[in-house]
Amino acid sequence: MSKEAQQRMEKIVSLCKRRGFIFQSSEIYGGLNGFWDYGPMGVELKRNLKDFWWRRVVHEREDMVGMDGSIIMNRAVWKASGHEETFSDPMVDCKTCKARHRADQLPKKDDVPYCPACGGRDLTEPRAFNLMLKSYAGPLESEENLVYLRPETAQAMFVQFKNILETSRKKLPFGIAQIGKAFRNEINPRNYIFRSREFEQMEIEYFCRAEDGLALTDYWLEERLKFYEDIGIPRSKIKIHDIPDGERAFYSKKTYDLEYEFPFGVSELEGVAYRTDYDLSAHIKHSGKPLEYFDDEKKEKFVPHVVEPSAGVDRTALALICEAFDEEEVTDEKGNKEVRTILRFHPRMAPVKCGIFPLLKNKPALVEKAKAIAASLRPHMMVFYDEAGAIGRRYRRQDEVGTPFCVTVDFDTIGENGPEKTDTVTLRHRDSMEQERIPISALRDRLEAAIF
């Protein structure tokens, strides 16, 4: 990482803590490597992201339904899917300092890998390390009670395929969507929330006929690029990696990785994979249950193929923050130059949609009016009422959490300067810092048009 990129990343991490986006999990006990908590701003950002994803891929489509599977499933699921056998990363130990690393992520000098912790070259041979976190369901810590915390949400959509098909009465092609936690015992959690041990996924399994699989993979790639554009991540910032033959999973006929240019490097946000009929066939074989599809018109029975767009909530939230983070030099009313820190979130994603301020906190008429506006908007959007400090400071605080609009109630609003300005407020725009005067009655429509 360049020094500049490193500084940018440090500023982002510091802002996220200072403004309540992301905290270390169990921070007062020294944290826990690979686990994070989202604070009041972070949780709003994640909810906006998940809600918009759900709206786009489930509510706005006739061919999709949702589900919410359990995190812990019968161990047989992970035997059938191949995870118990093969869901592993290659691990090496440094014999000098005993640090443990992923063999495929070691830095190299003159083509020889070395330990990033101590620089030592005396490393063990790579060995497979299974990434599934284990637990026990039931009082006995026995082999029969061994369970895994799911490493992906996808399997629930395969094992419930038949139930969902029958209850939703969908015809091919159709898809199932799910958002939920996943767990991987990553050898080296790193790059902030990018690689964690507990994270959330937003996954789609889109079932189709074999002959449509490849075209639908390209279709979903395009849909997903549109989605990122609609949340404020332009196409120009996403690199499409068409995984070449020989590097894809053996069952996949096409896989695209969508990669974002993070300060720490170009890294995967989402994978769109054509998985053929591998998953359903594996569950048919292991469970002995019929998971085939019957086409009424053609009187054909077959195992559907599937295209899987699989995205990470946390990685996308981090991409949104990195994309939005900006600093610019501005001049205040007294002519002093200062640096303004802004998160230029798309209004759809912004944790707070509108800050609402009375010009002065010691004027009851202003306070009362501002509180009434906040109360009237609250059922419709996330607003933040703030009366503390100079108005410029209050704007800056909202800029730092990415609030796209601020409303100020002043003496015009309460009718002290004539009837034509009564019940109007100043609407201030985050990015341009421009201010305009609008009637209170027009406020909700104006804001909703921007945030929908």
Ligand code: ATP
């Ligand atoms: P990587 O190569 O980065 O380990 P992957 O290819 O194993 O990722 P998938 O199994 O395709 O990842 O998972 C789908 C999505 O889930 C990823 O694109 C990513 O957004 C998210 N994801 C996977 N592992 C993690 C993790 N450890 N922390 C956060 N998000 C993750």
